[in-house]
Amino acid sequence: MTFSYPIAVRWSDIDSYEHVNNVRYFDYLQEARIAFLSTVVGSRQYFDDYPCVLVSQTLDYLRPIVLRPQPYDVDVWIEAVGRTSYTIGSSIVDRSTGGADVYANATSVIVAVDGETHAKRELFEPERAALLRNIRAA
Numbered sequence: 001m002t003f004s005y006p007i008a009v010r011w012s013d014i015d016s017y018e019h020v021n022n023v024r025y026f027d028y029l030q031e032a033r034i035a036f037l038s039t040v041v042g043s044r045q046y047f048d049d050y051p052c053v054l055v056s057q058t059l060d061y062l063r064p065i066v067l068r069p070q071p072y073d074v075d076v077w078i079e080a081v082g083r084t085s086y087t088i089g090s091s092i093v094d095r096s097t098g099g100a101d102v103y104a105n106a107t108s109v110i111v112a113v114d115g116e117t118h119a120k121r122e123l124f125e126p127e128r129a130a131l132l133r134n135i136r137a138a
Contacts, residue, residue: 001078001134003039005032006071007092019064026059029090029106032074036088040078041130050127051115055085059106070096072103077136084120085111086131 007028015021038046065072072094079087092104114121123131 002136003032003036003076003134005035005074005076007031007074008071009065009067011067014067017064019066022061025061025065025092025104025106026057028072028074028092029057029059029108030054032076032090033088033108036076040134041127048115050112050124051118052110052112053118054108055111056109057106059104061104063101063103065092065103068096078131078134079107079136081123081128081131081135084122085109086123089136 009020013020013024013027034046037050038044041050043049072092075091075093077089079089081087086109088108088110090106090108091102094101094103112121112123112127113119
């Protein structure tokens with residue numbers, strides 16, 4: 001399954017080169033990731049029910065994002081599920097012209113933690129099952 005989340009570029013996202021500052025890409029990915037995880041488990045309180053932390057994120061910039069009225073899409077999916085962690089794939093794409101031009105690709109590793117001690121924990125069974133149902137086929 002691939003989840004698609006629209007991202008509107010804000011004037012404050014633009015840098016002196018007249019495109020989205022590289023740091024804002026991470027904001028777009030985070031916003032889409034939170035919406036995706038809440039949808040996957042059907043809980044608006046995903047992080048209360050299934051505490052977790054981002055431990056690693058890589059991002060490949062493929063082309064600059066510019067300010068415009070149409071939103072870009074952030075596609076999000078589960079790549080892998082382990083015992084205590086899972087990997088999320090993401091792409092920022094433009095579908096405004098009927099195609100799907102890719103502007104960036106990212107991989108994020110999330111580790112489940114105990115909400116009180118912040119120690120690593122095993123994925124809860126409902127959490128694990130929901131994540132496994134949403135793995136994108138290669």
